[in-house]
Amino acid sequence: VRTDQLLDALQEQFCAVLEQAAFLCAEPQAGPVAADRAVTARLEFHGELVGAVAIVVDGAVARELTANLLGADDGAPLAEALVADAVGEVLNMTCNHFLSTVTGAERAFGLRGPFVSSDAGEAARDLARASGTRRLAVQERPVVLALTLGGAAP
């Protein structure tokens, strides 16, 4: 399976999870848009496929998806730890559905993570080592999906 086909599947599952869990819609984004106070989450998997998925989510989108997941009121204060946890949970659901889709749901995968960070350097490193990325826009703010294939299983 080619990397772009895997990225298609990853994007499809991310959009489905985001819509079902957080009532948000992700659209393909043509050019790079700078994320503001981005939250990065990375989840490693090993099994029939070995690699990692990561998402870099603009801070405003991260807070919006957290509020929607929790059914919180608009403008309600959200602790940074809660926002980080919510982004990690969205990635966890996305990754599990992605792996089921691309491998036929028969075999179990081992997972490590999600590792969540608000460090811009961490986001840059995740994107730099990725086999491929997809740039999306959620409410006109940037979200990047990254897929890395290969690496050593723990």
Place this chain on the structure above:
Amino acid sequence: LTPLNVLVVDDSMTARAVLKKALGVAGVPVGRVLQADNGQAALGVLETEPVDLVFADLHMPVMDGLEMVLQMQCDPDLCGIPVVVVTSDGSADRIDAFWAAGVSAIVRKPCEPAALREAVARTLASAAEVSRAN
């Protein structure tokens, strides 16, 4: 219906909060909602608190959901408490292992309130049947 005391076991605080909210939306009569962030912590809660129903994730640090269910089955005080697994892992290997361990229902994340309601209804009906048989 008598309100159920439930234990929600998930390492994500978001997932625990979402499930608690979904139970309300689904119209499941809930009394106390206890929480634990891994299987071992959940077993500790079950030793001291009366719980009618457990909702558990699969992947958790310290002790995962499957190990927790297996340990519950070995404990005469805990083996009768129904467990609904709430996970985004759809692999047949793991799903089969959970059914073999005796869980009552499996709901895939992100979970719809309707799916949750149906799982709880099936679980309670099954528990009532076992109770009548005994």
